[in-house]
Amino acid sequence: MELLNDMALFVEVVKAKGFRGASEATGVPNSTLSRRIGALEKAIGLRLLHRTTRKVELTEAGQIYFERCKRIVDEARLAHEQLGDLLAQPSGVLRASLPVDFTVIYLAPLIAEFAERYPGISFEFDLTPRQVDLISEPFDVAIRMGEPSNSNLIARPLVSLVPRLYAAPRYLKRMGEPEKPADLKRHECLNVQKGGIWTLRKNAQSVQLSIGSRFTINNVGLIRRMATLGMGIMLMPEEVVAEDVAAKRLVRVLPDWHGKPMPVYALTETRLLPAKTQRFIEFLKERLAQA
Template identity: 40%
Template sequence: MNNKLQAMEVFVQVVDAGSFTRAAETLQMPKATVSTLVQSLETALSTKLLHRTTRLVTVTTDGAAYYERCVRILSDVRDAEESLSRTRLSPSGRLRVDMPTGLASEVLIPALPDFFERYPDIMMELGSTDRPVDLVEEGVDCAIRGGDLVDGNLIARRVGVVNFLTAASPAYLDKYGVPKHPRDLERHRCVNYFSAKTGKIYDWDFRRGEERIDIAMRGVIALNDSNAYVHAGLAGLGVIQMTDYLLTEHVAAGRMVQLLPDWTSDPLPVHVVYPQNRHLSAKVRVFVEWVSEVFAKHPYMHVRATPPVLANALPLAAMETITAAAAAATMSP
């Protein structure tokens, strides 16, 4: 029976990955073993479950029906095992997660000692990238993502939101002057951010009361990594608009200056996502609960009714008197 369950698990992984090779990598077993286990299922069932070509593995009609049964059976088996063991109290095993770089470095990695103190038997593999990964193909148990969800194959739990600040380095402002209104940014150097998946450069948005402005910024550089983006601002390459948890420390230290503090940008929802055809294991469950707890306690992971104004934000009066030289500086890149 154990061999049959293992073969079913392997078959499900091959269907999910669309490849014997990727399934073997995810399961950390030889490709030949994966192939043999699937063949044993086909022999026992006297039917072909998969179409195999040199480039692609696809499921047959019988295979698709069997796949759905396997997913349900394996989920029931795991539920039964967990209900009769201490797994819920002490989850263990490999947990592979993925999250954006800035969120990892500034929010979750500093909090991880608490997670491992609670769950010492979990071994985490943490991928840190702003590129949206394919959870099934890359063998990722769950991921943290910002923005609206468009993948209907994922189950999502909203765990928080992130807010944005507009800022620039003091050296940049000395050279180019201080914008007093979002429309002033059209005459400034700006650092843009582009999607690692589509290459699209994101517009900037500003709200103040009922007034809303969306601007496609002109810039000399665009990046797709949040940490690199912040460093571009620190280097004086232009005005940036980034999450406040990445900028607040730099503003407080005087390395960046918050601009347009009476304007807000649309907050971005944050979700933990995992494949819908996957049983939510105890290790994933406790990680999701822990992330929700971390975000609930974090000072920047909630929607603000009013714009945050930091100590180094420039009020309008200060903007008007920053220096005569800055006011007279050319606004052209």
């Protein structure tokens, strides 16, 4: 790379017919230009320039070397411009594993916006609940909620979601509305784990509750649906239930309290990402931060 830079400086000196003009064109000081060209001559074992007090002239060897350098430098600049275009408009198939309900409810509009911005990218999405193996399976990225379990993967934080308590108005009319966290022990609490523990926070306060339910459900969408049907209270990020809250199918319970923040990560197998994957992760991080 340093040799290519010196070749580019040599071309500028020749085109400007002197170090002063080349210095003005490149912003590199005269003394530095002279030293770099001298080092280039020493490296290739040829005298390239005749130096006088007023101007520089090419030697015979310098003329031949100049033509070759100019071609190499022009090709390098063209390649750099093409690479810039490729990065600006990445293409190819983006294969991603995504959380089902968070994607359908919340990410879908962002994905549509991303697809419009980058028409050269096509998409293959896996929305099954299983944890795909990014090392052995052909996925570019996996979006996951919660702390990553595989330390061999590269985890890039996207956003942190705050779970809050929600229930259907019909449930609260039937069972009454809890006034403090301890009241949840006498309520149906919809949870993804059997015999789960809920950690609730209010400013500096924090309480842990062992909640019980007739339902143990391993699908966020079904928990959400059962809550709208009046079957219990759930702890869920507001981004997932925004539509139900807007439609008044769900209302906040214990509004001063919230659950432990849930991080969302983009997981990749390597730090060296193709442009399509890099742009997708950057886009999600930017847009989720604005939400």
